[in-house]
Amino acid sequence: MERCASMTDINFEQITYDDETEMGYIYLTEPEKFEFYTEQLPENPEIILDLGKEVPIVGVELDGDSAKKIAELTDEQKSFMKKTDNQGHDYYSFRLEDKEVLQSISYERIVEVKFLFADEDCLDFIGIEVYSDNPNYTFLGCDSGDNDKPKGMFKKIIDRFAK
Secondary structure, X not given: OOOEEOOOOOOOOOEEEEOOOXXXXXXXXXXXXXXXXXXXXXXXXXXXXXXXXXXXXXXXXXXXXXXXXXXXXXXXXXXXXXXXXOOOOEEEEEEOOOOOOOEEEEEOOEXXXXXXXXXXXXXXXXXXXXXXXXXXXXXXXXXXOOOOOOOHHHHHHHHHHOO
């Protein structure tokens, strides 16, 4: 099931930073479509989860150092990559930094979303991976890692003019 979307298909920015609140946001679906409540990720107080019924995690709010990492990203870097695991299953990955993952955790019963950390104490948040076929999850761009294809803002411009 392909869940990659272009900017013309949806009405939200997937990965954002708010200068006023100094918060970063990673949306796994359109936040206006679902009711949600917030819970803090117990392993890291800078990560606040927007939890819903139709989709387990609507989005992730980042504070502190984790949020600052999003502020430093270019538009090209603000997209999920579609990848395939060793068993041939597709998943979606977003990385804030290209560091080795030393700790991967999930929130309680929501095992299909993994929070990635570059340290054992879960303080250095570096990304998120989604292993789910929930049709409510939407990923912009979904670059497969193919360097020959246009990416980020350049891809968005080409997609708009190609129609």
